[in-house]
Amino acid sequence: MFTILFWILSLLMLxxxxxxxxxxxxxxxxxxxxxxxxxxxxxxxxxDAFFIGIIQILVYAGAVMVLFLFIIMLLDLKAxxxxxxxxxxxxxxxxxxxxxxxxxxxxxxxxxxxxxxxPALAPGVPSDAVGVGTAxxxxxxxxxxxxxxxxxxxxxxxxxxxRRTLR
Amino acid sequence: MPSFDLLFQxxxxxxxxxxxxxxxxLGIVLTMVAYSVWAERKVSAFIQDRxxxxxxxxxxxxxxxxxxxxxxxxxxxxxxxxxxxxFSLAPALAFIPAVLVLAVLPFGSSLFEVPMVIANLDxxxxxxxxxxxxxxxxxxxxxxxxxxxxxxxxxIRSSSQMISYEISLGLSVIPIFLITGTLNLGDxxxxxxxxxxxxxxxxxxxxxxxxxxxxxxxxxSFVVFIIAMFAETNRLPFDLPEAEQELxxxxxxxxxxxxxxxxxxxxxxxxxxxxxVIVTLFLGGWSLPFVPDGSQGWIWGLVNIAxxxxxxxxxxxxxxxxxxxxxxxxxxxxxxxxWYVFFEVALANIFLTAVILLYFRS
Numbered sequence: 111m112f113t114i115l116f117w118i119l120s121l122l123m124l125x126x127x128x129x130x131x132x133x134x135x136x137x138x139x140x141x142x143x144x145x146x147x148x149x150x151x152x153x154x155x156x157x158d159a160f161f162i163g164i165i166q167i168l169v170y171a172g173a174v175m176v177l178f179l180f181i182i183m184l185l186d187l188k189a190x191x192x193x194x195x196x197x198x199x200x201x202x203x204x205x206x207x208x209x210x211x212x213x214x215x216x217x218x219x220x221x222x223x224x225x226x227x228x229p230a231l232a233p234g235v236p237s238d239a240v241g242v243g244t245a246x247x248x249x250x251x252x253x254x255x256x257x258x259x260x261x262x263x264x265x266x267x268x269x270x271x272x273r274r275t276l277r
Numbered sequence: 278m279p280s281f282d283l284l285f286q287x288x289x290x291x292x293x294x295x296x297x298x299x300x301x302x303l304g305i306v307l308t309m310v311a312y313s314v315w316a317e318r319k320v321s322a323f324i325q326d327r328x329x330x331x332x333x334x335x336x337x338x339x340x341x342x343x344x345x346x347x348x349x350x351x352x353x354x355x356x357x358x359x360x361x362x363x364f365s366l367a368p369a370l371a372f373i374p375a376v377l378v379l380a381v382l383p384f385g386s387s388l389f390e391v392p393m394v395i396a397n398l399d400x401x402x403x404x405x406x407x408x409x410x411x412x413x414x415x416x417x418x419x420x421x422x423x424x425x426x427x428x429x430x431x432x433i434r435s436s437s438q439m440i441s442y443e444i445s446l447g448l449s450v451i452p453i454f455l456i457t458g459t460l461n462l463g464d465x466x467x468x469x470x471x472x473x474x475x476x477x478x479x480x481x482x483x484x485x486x487x488x489x490x491x492x493x494x495x496x497x498s499f500v501v502f503i504i505a506m507f508a509e510t511n512r513l514p515f516d517l518p519e520a521e522q523e524l525x526x527x528x529x530x531x532x533x534x535x536x537x538x539x540x541x542x543x544x545x546x547x548x549x550x551x552x553x554v555i556v557t558l559f560l561g562g563w564s565l566p567f568v569p570d571g572s573q574g575w576i577w578g579l580v581n582i583a584x585x586x587x588x589x590x591x592x593x594x595x596x597x598x599x600x601x602x603x604x605x606x607x608x609x610x611x612x613x614x615x616w617y618v619f620f621e622v623a624l625a626n627i628f629l630t631a632v633i634l635l636y637f638r639s
Contacts, residue, residue, distance in 0.1 A: 179417055180433065180436045273617070
């Protein structure tokens with residue numbers, strides 16, 4: 111059953127990712143990107159990576175893309191909708207993309223580890239949230255603290271800066 | 278009886294019990310949505326010393342049915358110049374996330390040894406936040422696709438408001454996880470059944486200093502969470518996205534008939550789901566002191582379910598009470614409150630909880 115889900119979600123993800131590029135209306139593009147993120151989150155969840163999947167929805171689909179949409183709507187990009195496709199650029203782009211895809215498959219095929227499926231993630235861990243938490247707080251404690259302080263400083267900085275402009 | 282044995286195969290059993298639970302919960306919650314509209318009108322009438330709906334049925338109890346018929350029969354008008362695709366998509370996007378939240382809420386302990394939660398996810402509360410953060414798309418897209426300035430302003434306000442208050446919403450529940458050590462909503466309720474409710478830890482087996490000290494951050498969490506929940510569900514005093522006096526109807530100005538009804542019902546469904554989350558996290562979920570859980574007999578399982586929905590109804594009444602008592606905030610006041618007050622309070626609260634826990638562990 112997970113194989114069927116994999117195909118549905120992959121097709122949905124890739125299809126909406128292509129639509130992000132092809133659609134001329136910025137709002138439609140942004141919504142397709144949201145759909146792509148949701149399908150990617152679904153893929154994570156079929157791999158039992160619930161935590162990563164939900165964080166993908168929470169951070170990217172729920173917060174980052176809302177900000178994107180917010181900015182796109184404020185800018186009201188009408189000129190973008192009227193722009194036609196440049197055929198030469200389209201052909202060149204597909205050529206580069208095709209070459210890259212061929213290269214990628216060659217590289218992956220030549221890897222010895224690509225011949226057999228990956229083992230399941232850490233079988234003894236009760237849930238992947240516990241696994242991620244244990245890894246972050248035992249193995250990567252110092253980097254985590256540094257990133258935490260960095261984020262806190264930037265958040266406090268934003269609050270201070272916006273307060274100054276309000277006066 | 279081979280056909281009955283088939284029903285009790287583990288996978289098939291999971292399938293049909295989940296389907297049954299989903300159907301029952303959807304039925305209960307949609308009925309609650311209809312009757313919370315009725316309750317809103319009754320409570321507002323009571324607060325303003327009016328009578329309220331009293332013509333259809335006893336005490337106006339059939340009013341939701343009549344409202345529904347009226348909305349279905351109205352013309353589904355689509356103004357010219359709207360983006361038709363997003364205009365029809367937006368009401369559904371506003372309604373669906375509110376209903377999806379219900380999937381992880383433990384609405385009872387267990388009934389005939391079946392756990393009374395549709396999806397017992399280990400990351401339950403993150404699912405709630407993730408799904409409810411998607412609810413903003415319906416409102417933003419409705420505002421944008423209407424191609425009209427008041428809905429647009431409503432949509433813009435809604436997105437900035439929801440993003441601002443999501444932060445305090447998320448931060449305010451972290452102390453709970455620090456105390457319980459789990460993200461699973463069912464386990465959080467079980468913890469509260471054993472150790473006392475988060476905001477009312479009085480009746481428990483053993484009452485010591487650590488519990489008394491942890492009560493303080495829990496109360497702060499509760500206040501921050503409930504206020505952030507008001508902002509997230511666009512309820513007064515934070516209903517800026519649809520402030521009638523400033524924006525006509527806000528994001529749903531251009532909508533009519535069932536599309537409008539979907540927004541309207543979605544708002545109430547979000548309120549019920551939000552009340553469910555508040556009850557689960559802070560008010561002990563299905564637990565009631567001196568009442569055993571469903572493993573002691575099916576009658577107690579039913580009592581637990583009834584307890585959960587009674588608590589939800591009480592929180593909904595609180596939502597209504599606030600709406601008809603407090604005036605609306607100004608938009609800059611709202612943003613200031615979110616960023617300068619609740620964000621810092623929630624952060625400091627996490628620190629306070631961690632310090633208390635550390636002191637009592639060592």
